[in-house]
Amino acid sequence: MLTEDELALLEAIHESGSLSRAAVRLGKAPSTVSHAARQLEAKFDALLFDRRRYRLQLTPAGQLLTQEAGRLMQDVARMTRRVKQVAGGWEDRLWIVTDEVLEFETLLPVIQSFDKLDSGVSLRVTHEVLGGTWEALRDGRADVVVGATNEPPAIPKLQWIELGVMDWVFAVAPRHPLAKAAEPLERETVVRHRSVVVADSSRRPESRGYGLLGGQAVLAVPSMRAKIMAQREGLGVGWLPRQRVAGLLASGALVEKRMADPREPNTLYVAWRSDHMGRALTWWLEQFKQPRLAKRLVQGLGWPA
Incomplete structure (x- = not known):
């Protein structure tokens, strides 16, 4: 694994093409940079810098090391952010499953508002139909379900609120x-x-x-x-x-058409499991409790005449 200083050295030499210019970029003496370059080659037991030309270049091994090290550093940075995110009470990911009877477009303003929190939580929004919506929550394929119909089934730690009634x-x-x-x-x-x-x-x-x-x-x-x-x-x-x-x-x-056997309105539910509560889920539940959003979700955006 490369340190941040070693990665910075590789990038400085690759971009500047000389030890002296790399030293200026790094704010170090040329002798210090030259020594660090040789130590890096000794660490990997490989020739990383081609010193035969006027312009110092990375060897193929040096190029590979720079690319892979850069990727690893990005991965470490992402992992560090995610660890801090979860430690701060935010979920790593939130999976929202809507019943297909709802329109995804009605959720777009809510997603935009959630993005402004800059929580780092990755959102996944999918849909199911009828029993499949409850099943997703029971089987762990959803953190929260929205617009589920019929009476809530027996699911451990299940909690729910009524979203509204669909005629x-x-x-x-x-x-x-x-x-x-x-x-x-x-x-x-x-x-x-x-x-x-x-x-x-x-x-x-x-x-x-x-x-x-x-x-x-x-x-x-x-x-x-x-x-x-x-x-x-x-x-x-x-x-x-x-x-x-x-x-x-x-x-x-x-x-x-008026029917001899009319269909009763359906109550739509928002449901989740209380053993999976995080700051993101809590925030979304507060939105679903807002009457204006609940009404928009149940009624939809309407079909053009």
């Missing part, structure tokens, strides 16, 4: 056969038409999709945004977040 609307494209069907729509009528679903991302066999009727044909799509697009294009029917598609309903791009 749903059964919507179809105006040219879809159900658009002109008599209301309220009965189960027997709906089941004859393909449903668009965002499938549960849980790895467990009991995973499912919301609002799916037994025997109904299915178009599975990767996201709520894709589901809205598919239903707008008449590729299927299903339940959509009311606030998210309010603009499409107002413009007639989607048609709301």
Whole structure:
């Protein structure tokens, strides 16, 4: 391992091309720099400096040593910062998992505010669907989950707060056969038409999709945004977040249908495990408790008419 002085010597000789100029850069006598250079070669038992030319140059071995030493010094500096960061109560990394029903764009202002703390914490934001969101917290693939639905499951040290309530609307494209069907729509009528679903991302066999009727044909799509697009294009029917598609309903791009069996609103949760609390997680939880942010997360940014 090179010391900071030895690394500075290599860089000074490489950039200046002479021992005398390197000495000036380092603020040392030329004889001191020359002695240090020979000691460095003795330390590695290798010729590091090519003294045969007018301009002093690093040998291939010297170049390799300079490159690798520089990289190692950067790694040590990063490690030192991370150790101090964790010692100061900050996590090394925070993994946020949102349910796919939320829109990532709504989190961007919060991430920008978190960056201003200059905490050094590495953020990772991913998403899951339905049971997969809770599963990520249970399996250690999340430090906090946002927008999880259904009642919180039994997870050791689990804590949660309610984020808000999401209302749903059964919507179809105006040219879809159900658009002109008599209301309220009965189960027997709906089941004859393909449903668009965002499938549960849980790895467990009991995973499912919301609002799916037994025997109904299915178009599975990767996201709520894709589901809205598919239903707008008449590729299927299903339940959509009311606030998210309010603009499409107002413009007639989607048609709301009254159902004989309405879907109850869903409570969305923010959940975490109390045995993994750090300053970053604490900060994020305080943000999620703010009514304005919670409302924006639940309602989304809206779909253009």
